Amino acid sequence: MTLVLTGCVQSQRDDEGGDSAAPSDVNSTFVFAGSSDPSGLDPAFANDGESFRISRNIFEGLIGVEPGTAEAAPLLAETWETTEDGLSTTFNLKADVTFHDGTEFNAEAVCTNFERWYNWTGIAATESLSYYYGSLFGGFAGDENALYESCSADDELTATINLTRPFSGFIASLSLPSFAMQSPAAMEEFGADDVGGSEEAPEYSEYAEAHPTGTGPFTFESWNPGSEVVLQAYPDYWGEQGQVQEVVFRVIDDPTARRQALEAGEIDGYDLVAPADTAALDEAGFNVMQRDPFTVLYLGFNQTVEELQDPLVREAIAHAIDRDALVTQVLPEGTEAATQFIPPVVNGYNEDVTTYDYDPERAQELLAEAGYEDGLELTFNYPVNISRPYMPNPEEIFVALSGQLEQVGITVNPVADEWVDYLDRIQGTADHGIHLLGWTGDYNDTDNFVGVFFGAQGNEWGFDNQELFDALGEARQIPDPEEAAVAYQAINEQIAQFQPGVPLAHPAPSLAFSPRVTNYPASPVNDEVYNLIELSE
Amino acid sequence: MLRTIGRRLLLLIPTLFGLTVLLFFWVRALPGGPAAALLGERATPEAIERINEAYGFNRPLPEQYLTWLGRLAQGDFGNSIETRRPVLEEFANRFPATLELSVLALIIAVGIGIPLGYWAARNHGKLFDHLSVGASLLGITIPVFFLAFMLKWLFAVQLGWLPTTGRQDRSIDATHATGFYVLDGLLTGEFDAAFNAFTHLLLPAMALATIPLAIIVRITRASVLEVVNADYVRTGRAKGVSKQIIRNRFVLRNAMLPVVTTIGLQAGLLISGAVLTETVFAFPGIGAFLANAIFARDFPVLQGFVLFIAIAYALINLIVDVSYSFIDPRVRIQ
Numbered sequence: 119m120t121l122v123l124t125g126c127v128q129s130q131r132d133d134e135g136g137d138s139a140a141p142s143d144v145n146s147t148f149v150f151a152g153s154s155d156p157s158g159l160d161p162a163f164a165n166d167g168e169s170f171r172i173s174r175n176i177f178e179g180l181i182g183v184e185p186g187t188a189e190a191a192p193l194l195a196e197t198w199e200t201t202e203d204g205l206s207t208t209f210n211l212k213a214d215v216t217f218h219d220g221t222e223f224n225a226e227a228v229c230t231n232f233e234r235w236y237n238w239t240g241i242a243a244t245e246s247l248s249y250y251y252g253s254l255f256g257g258f259a260g261d262e263n264a265l266y267e268s269c270s271a272d273d274e275l276t277a278t279i280n281l282t283r284p285f286s287g288f289i290a291s292l293s294l295p296s297f298a299m300q301s302p303a304a305m306e307e308f309g310a311d312d313v314g315g316s317e318e319a320p321e322y323s324e325y326a327e328a329h330p331t332g333t334g335p336f337t338f339e340s341w342n343p344g345s346e347v348v349l350q351a352y353p354d355y356w357g358e359q360g361q362v363q364e365v366v367f368r369v370i371d372d373p374t375a376r377r378q379a380l381e382a383g384e385i386d387g388y389d390l391v392a393p394a395d396t397a398a399l400d401e402a403g404f405n406v407m408q409r410d411p412f413t414v415l416y417l418g419f420n421q422t423v424e425e426l427q428d429p430l431v432r433e434a435i436a437h438a439i440d441r442d443a444l445v446t447q448v449l450p451e452g453t454e455a456a457t458q459f460i461p462p463v464v465n466g467y468n469e470d471v472t473t474y475d476y477d478p479e480r481a482q483e484l485l486a487e488a489g490y491e492d493g494l495e496l497t498f499n500y501p502v503n504i505s506r507p508y509m510p511n512p513e514e515i516f517v518a519l520s521g522q523l524e525q526v527g528i529t530v531n532p533v534a535d536e537w538v539d540y541l542d543r544i545q546g547t548a549d550h551g552i553h554l555l556g557w558t559g560d561y562n563d564t565d566n567f568v569g570v571f572f573g574a575q576g577n578e579w580g581f582d583n584q585e586l587f588d589a590l591g592e593a594r595q596i597p598d599p600e601e602a603a604v605a606y607q608a609i610n611e612q613i614a615q616f617q618p619g620v621p622l623a624h625p626a627p628s629l630a631f632s633p634r635v636t637n638y639p640a641s642p643v644n645d646e647v648y649n650l651i652e653l654s655e
Numbered sequence: 656m657l658r659t660i661g662r663r664l665l666l667l668i669p670t671l672f673g674l675t676v677l678l679f680f681w682v683r684a685l686p687g688g689p690a691a692a693l694l695g696e697r698a699t700p701e702a703i704e705r706i707n708e709a710y711g712f713n714r715p716l717p718e719q720y721l722t723w724l725g726r727l728a729q730g731d732f733g734n735s736i737e738t739r740r741p742v743l744e745e746f747a748n749r750f751p752a753t754l755e756l757s758v759l760a761l762i763i764a765v766g767i768g769i770p771l772g773y774w775a776a777r778n779h780g781k782l783f784d785h786l787s788v789g790a791s792l793l794g795i796t797i798p799v800f801f802l803a804f805m806l807k808w809l810f811a812v813q814l815g816w817l818p819t820t821g822r823q824d825r826s827i828d829a830t831h832a833t834g835f836y837v838l839d840g841l842l843t844g845e846f847d848a849a850f851n852a853f854t855h856l857l858l859p860a861m862a863l864a865t866i867p868l869a870i871i872v873r874i875t876r877a878s879v880l881e882v883v884n885a886d887y888v889r890t891g892r893a894k895g896v897s898k899q900i901i902r903n904r905f906v907l908r909n910a911m912l913p914v915v916t917t918i919g920l921q922a923g924l925l926i927s928g929a930v931l932t933e934t935v936f937a938f939p940g941i942g943a944f945l946a947n948a949i950f951a952r953d954f955p956v957l958q959g960f961v962l963f964i965a966i967a968y969a970l971i972n973l974i975v976d977v978s979y980s981f982i983d984p985r986v987r988i989q
Contacts, residue, residue, distance in 0.1 A: 154947070155738065165694075181836050244709055245694060245702035343738065343790070344749060344939030345821060370820055371947065372936040374804060379937070382819045506696075538952055541696060555696065562873040570697050604709075 121443055144653040146363035149372040149389040155343055159201050160310060160326035161295040162235060163242075166247040167593075167616065167644065170295045171389075172347055172367055176218075177298035177650050180228065181289055183645045186563040187243030188412055188463050190290045192301055194223065198629035204284025204597025205267075211275040211373060215356045217301035218337040225271035230302040232269045232279060234311065241314030247533040250296035250560075254287070284597035287563035293645065294561050304331035335649035336365055345369060348528030351649075360649035373505065375448050380404065380630060387631035387638065393450040393510050396628050405631040405638075408452035411624035412642035413508035414567060415449075415556035417519065418619040422548045422580035425494060432617040434484035435552070436474035438526040439519065442477075445623050448514040452626030458610045459568050461624040462640060465599060465605025474616040490527075497551030498523075498530040501540035507627040515554060515622075552619075553578075558627075561643060564606040565594050572618060579618050586612060656980075660973065667969050674965050675727065675958075679720050682957050693770045695710060710736065712954075732962075737948070742959035744940060746948070750963075751834030752822060753933070753940035757925040759860040764867040765918060770915075773876025773907070779880060785873055794869030799928075799930035803862040803935040820937035823852045859936040863929060867921035878910040885909075911982055919975030923968040 133618040152168045155607075161173035182193030192198075195209035206455040235251045236259050242248060243258045256263040281288065291297065300310070308325035325331075330338050335357065336349035349365040368385055370376045376388040377395055381402070390408065391399065400406045417439070419426045426432060440453040440530040455471050458467065485494060501509075509515065520530045533550070535543055545555050555578070559566050565573075573590045575582050589609050596602040631638055637652035684880060690698060690706035707713040711722065732742035774789040811819040823829060823836050829848035831839050838857065840849025882888060888905050896905075929942030939941070941960060948956035 157737070158739070241709060244705050246700070246706050247689075247710070249694065249702075269767055343740075343745075344944060346825070348825075366825060368821070368937070369939070371943060372934050372937070375807075375820060375937050378804070378807050378812055378819045382807070382815065382821060384818060535951075538950070541698075545696075545698065546700070557696065584924075627775060 129219060137343050144361055144655055146361060147366060147633075148364070148648060148651060148653070149366040149368060149385045149387075150363045151376045151385045153366045153369075153371055153373075153376075153390070154368055155342075156347065156367075158322045158326040159328070159330040159338065159341065159347075160300070160302070160323065161298050161330075163313065164323065166294065168367075170644065171646070172349070173202040173298060173330075173332075173366060174334070174645060175336040175389070176330050176334045176338055177269075177300065179292050179295070179298045180211075181292040183293050183562070183641065183643055185639050185650065186410075186520045186641060188559070189412075190293055190562060195294075196287070200289075200597060202597075204281070204286075204595075206278060206280045208272070208276060208278045208565040211277065212356065213313050215333050216354055217333055218303065218331045218352055219301050219304045220354075221301055221303045223299060223333050225277035226275050227299060228277040228307075229269035229445065231297075231299055232266060234305070235297075236266045237266070238311070242311060247313060248296075250291075250294055254285075254291050254294075257582060259268060269468055284595045286594060286596045286599065286602040287561070287565050290561045290563045290595075290601075291544050291566075298493065300331060301331035304329055305598050323324050328420055335359060335647060339364075355649070358501060358649055360651060361653050362648045362651050365648050377489070377630070380632060383632065385632075386635055389627065389629050390505060390507060390510070391450075391628040391630045392505070392639065393448070393628075396630070399607075399630050403633050405633060405635055406431055407629045407631070407638060407640045408450070408626040409629070409640045409644070410463060410642040411452065411454055411626045412463065412559045413556060413624050413627070414456055414459055414461060415508045415515070415622045415625055416456070416459060416619045417622055418544075418553045418555055418578060419555070419617070420516060420550050420578070420580045421550065421618070423496070423551050425490075425496065426551070428488050429617065430484050430488035431490070431494065433474060433530070434481040434526070435523065436617060436620045437477045437481040437484065438478040438523055439620055439622070440486060440522055441622055442516050443522070448511060448627055449509060449623055449625050454624045454626075456621035456623050457485065458476065458614060459571060459621050460606075460610065461559070461642075464562055464567065465603045466610065468607040468610040468614075471610050473622075474617075474620075478526050485527060493527045495529045495531060497533055499535070499540070499544060499553040501532045501537050501554070502534045502543075504537040504540075506556065507558045508625050509554060510625065510627075512554055519554075520582065537585075545576065548577055548580055559643065562603070564609075565590070568606070568609060568613060572613065575600070581618060583616060586616065609652055656977075660774075661979065663973050663976075667966070670969065671962070671965065674962065675724060676720075678958050678961055679723060680716070682954050683716065683719075686706065698754065721827060727962075732959035735948070735956045736953045737951050742955050745944065745956065746960065746963055748834075749939060749941045749944055752836075752938060753926060753929050753942055754927060755835050755837060756801070756856060756863060756940060757860055757922070758932070759856050760863040760917070760925055761867070761922055763860055763864040764775040764871055764921065767864075768868045768871030769914065770874050772872040773879055776879035776883065777888045784876075787876070791869035791872040794865045794872075797865065799862055799865065799931050800935050802865055803859070803932060806858050807936075818857050818913050819853050819858070822855050822939060823848065824855075827851050850853055855938075859938050862935070863925060863932045867918075867925065870917060870921060871914065875910065875914050882906050882910045907981060912979065915975060915982065916980055918972055923964075925972045926964060926967055 141336045152171060154168050156169035156172050157164055157166050158169060161177055178193050180195040182191050183189060184191040194215060196212050198207055198209045200207040208398050211225060217223055231314050238248055238258055245252055256265040258264060265281050265285055267282045270278045272278055287636035305325055308329040309323050312323045335355045339348040339350045340349045347367040351359055351363045370379055373392050379385045380388060396406050419432055421427050445453050447453050458468060458471050498520055500512050502513055504512060523530055557567060569590050572586055574587055593602060593605040595611060596605055629640060634653050634655045636654045639646050639650040640642055690703040694702055709756055711719060715858055734740045734747055753769060771787055775784045778784045807819045810817045827848050829840060829845055830843050833839055836852035837849050840846060840852060883906055891901050891905055930946045934946050935943035945960050
């Protein structure tokens with residue numbers, strides 16, 4: 119039964135308030151507004167949030183996450199065991215699971231998926247399509263850096279994956295939608311790997327456009343580009359189906375338009391609520407929720423700039439910044455001030471890391487010591503007209519920080535760019551000074567934060583610290599998670615001493631829902647599956 | 656007449672050719688490449704290099720241009736970098752939405768603008784005249800997105816009369832043969848569907864119509880005032896020609912020439928000007944798509960769409976010129 123949402127929400131809610139409806143009485147269509155179309159429906163070829171949001175409801179991986187946390191948890195694999203050398207992991211699979219096309223999920227299907235990723239060639243093996251496999255598994259068949267070696271189906275429900283070298287993030291990374299299990303039969307039938315009509319004009323396969331087939335609680339129904347993607351409940355789902363029978367992902371690009379659509383009752387919820395809107399929506403009776411922060415926002419230093427090569431200057435800037443004021447003044451509710459470049463819930467977080475407290479006098483002393491008693495001038499780069507989960511309002515963050523820096527005698531020379539130009543400038547050139555940037559983690563692994571930032575020499579930071587690069591390279595290969603955590607704690611301290619930048623905050627992204635949504639499985643890593651949604655009407 | 660139209664159409668070819676040169680190099684002069692937009696904040700230099708290699712962005716510009724032109728000649732506009740679908744297909748999917756929106760906006764602008772301008776002129780110097788001049792000034796200066804949000808706030812959020820986004824409610828299972836939702840509903844007799852699509856069009860069309868409406872009011876008013884005081888009208892009056900004939904034959908017909916020119920120009924602007932309106936109303940037309948393509952440096956889409964819009968503009972111009980000769984036989988297009 120599908121009711122029309124429009125119009126009936128506001129007026130009826132108050133009258134019926136008290137009596138909580140039985141599942142069959144609720145409007146079982148859940149409408150969520152995303153900011154853009156998915157790039158495609160084959161998660162192995164996707165790397166954007168909107169594609170993943172949809173994938174997570176259609177597909178499941180061997181590994182999932184504990185709802186509401188970033189912890190890896192069993193999903194299609196009930197248990198797993200890794201050999202001591204970290205090279206071989208055996209997965210015991212869940213029984214009686216079927217793909218949406220009716221075929222069985224088993225060890226053969228697991229191997230088919232791994233072999234598929236490993237054997238991609240041509241345009242399929244480029245970062246625009248297989249970004250996550252390429253970067254996490256080191257490369258494809260024939261690549262000497264390739265991490266994957268082989269897969270064997272030991273019996274119907276036991277599969278073993280062999281790696282060429284240990285990878286500490288292996289299990290956690292499998293919770294990414296890119297490594298979800300897809301139906302071998304459907305991929306074969308609809309030519310899932312037939313991508314790239316030509317080099318200049320790559321095209322998604324028919325499978326990625328219209329036939330994604332997983333084991334998740336919802337099946338793909340339709341995609342009307344520019345408008346919406348519709349999913350339906352999968353009647354043979356192995357787990358709890360929940361109240362939601364139909365999911366509609368509407369495309370509403372503009373943040374204010376999303377808010378108005380919620381207020382007008384056209385959608386049930388949306389993501390990345392502007393910090394300025396949360397209080398007003400909350401007061402108007404909408405449910406505003408915060409995800410646990412899985413983000414980091416930082417002020418980066420470009421050490422090709424002579425002044426920033428001086429550790430005294432870097433330390434002075436760290437002491438000049440009042441993180442707590444920044445958090446309370448311009449960042450969304452639920453944001454935590456940062457002491458290091460990973461959020462607290464990530465393995466390897468160091469409770470005892472060296473910190474640089476807000477101390478403007480000390481900052482001035484350090485600047486004087488460094489020879490800048492008459493003041494220092496720095497270029498401050500920041501992006502405009504963009505909202506990222508870790509940086510919802512860069513202009514306001516810039517204003518707050520530049521004010522704090524000016525107070526200790528650092529004159530900032532602001533340079534603002536549109537987002538794409540900004541990324542080009544920061545990561546593609548040495549033409550920048552101090553800058554704002556950050557990251558939202560993909561899965562629970564320290565390497566996914568600090569390894570991404572500081573794993574190799576790059577334009578963004580402009581330093582060459584072989585000791586740090588080596589430490590990160592070694593930590594990546596520690597198979598035992600506890601041992602890896604110790605190594606990463608040491609690395610986080612090493613980074614704190616070296617000060618490549620100032621970790622500022624872990625902003626919490628907000629979601630807003632209509633009052634009928636009584637429970638939404640908000641997840642720090644965005645692993646939100648809609649069979650867990652609870653509705654009251 | 657047909658020969659003249661044919662010649663005008665032939666003239667389009669060199670015009671469009673010149674445009675392709677401008678367009679190609681202008682789009683590439685924009686800072687930032689598509690790779691960064693595609694790969695996000697943590698793209699490695701090698702990854703960007705690979706994307707540029709795959710799409711041919713690292714080849715010499717003249718070579719890229721000639722490849723593009725060769726494909727254009729075969730009707731191949733390339734594939735969108737973002738959606739990976741052919742630009743032509745993306746355009747065909749979205750153009751009906753934009754056209755439907757633009758046509759309604761034009762109907763509103765013309766249907767209200769001409770009578771309003773005429774009455775303002777007839778009441779020259781009186782309160783109604785001052786009001787309409789003031790209102791049209793406001794209409795020209797008010798930012799479209801601000802107006803759009805206000806319209807939505809009032810009619811959708813507060814009053815709940817009209818929807819804020821989309822083209823049609825999902826609950827309506829309508830057939831879409833032509834892609835023009837209102838027309839589809841009327842053709843198939845699904846009047847509910849047509850009405851529903853129409854309600855979705857109203858707010859964006861009102862927002863989109865505001866500027867052309869204001870301009871048409873001003874031009875009509877000025878033009879009517881000028882004609883009313885012309886010698887031949889005075890002579891007609893002196894000779895005792897009936898008021899009705901003076902109004903319809905002498906005044907309106909002659910006053911319409913500059914108005915038609917303006918309408919033509921505004922019609923072209925509507926299609927390209929839908930960018931903001933469509934974004935604010937999440938209306939799935941070419942405007943919203945183009946806005947996204949600019950942000951993502953989606954070169955094939957930018958080039959293809961601007962070319963389409965240029966062709967539409969040229970054709971509208973031609974229609975305006977042709978309609979001149981119907982309104983005023985003295986004007987013959989050569």
